[in-house]
């Protein structure tokens with residue numbers, strides 16, 4: 506890691522609910538010549554669940570990945586505009602993307618535990634970020650993260666077993682514990698339930714509801730029912746444009762934009 510880079514402000518203030526946490530201004534994203542995200546402006550509120558919805562290929566995941574600079578890992582991808590977290594530009598060259606990704610955690614579509622024990626899956630992040638001075642601190646962080654992810658009771662007696670031996674739903678909660686263990690402020694979830702059965706989905710949704718007390722959550726989902734159940738704000742994307750962002754209740758009862766109406770009525774997508 507370069508000595509030139511610094512983390513963005515390391516001590517999080519605990520933002521009041523509904524304060525702006527993430528602010529995007531005139532964001533454009535290109536894959537080579539393809540203009541995938543156009544002029545997106547959005548304020549994402551703290552300690553709120555914001556759902557990104559829209560038809561396949563509209564740019565939900567691309568925009569989500571801008572928020573922790575995961576697109577940096579795609580050679581053809583270029584991001585323009587400004588995205589700030591707590592008013593600090595995350596694309597400033599001084600920002601270390603590794604530190605940023607600790608502050609802005611991510612949970613993917615398919616559970617992707619490391620081929621290591623349950624304990625090591627959760628301990629890895631805190632260890633590389635130097636969050637535990639001694640073994641007992643690390644034990645506490647791991648236990649607390651597993652509790653927050655609603656998995657502790659199911660795994661406390663087998664922390665040394667492989668993470669990959671858990672059920673799909675448990676693996677996804679392990680991945681959530683892994684994200685939570687480094688005390689992020691924002692958690693990005695890219696279709697986190699798409700590989701899960703309805704019971705595991707319900708558990709993850711319940712968890713999202715609980716995590717919202719302490720974290721700002723952005724979730725991409727194809728399920729209108731899920732967006733309606735878990736989010737307080739919903740943003741609708743279409744052909745790379747953010748067409749509308751509003752209170753979830755309003756989005757699903759009386760949206761401002763005809764394209765939102767058509768999409769939630771199943772007329773396209």
Ligand SMILES: Nc1ncnc2c1ncn2[C@@H]1O[C@H](COP(=O)(O)OP(=O)(O)OP(=O)(O)O)[C@@H](O)[C@H]1O
Nearest residue numbers: 536541559560561562563564565566567568579581
């Ligand atoms: N790595 C990539 N290289 C080139 N083009 C890409 C890449 N990733 C996405 N795209 C293109 O960018 C556009 C937006 O894709 P993105 O995956 O963000 O949409 P999405 O709304 O998340 O789709 P889905 O709901 O199907 O996951 C699409 O046209 C897609 O083909």
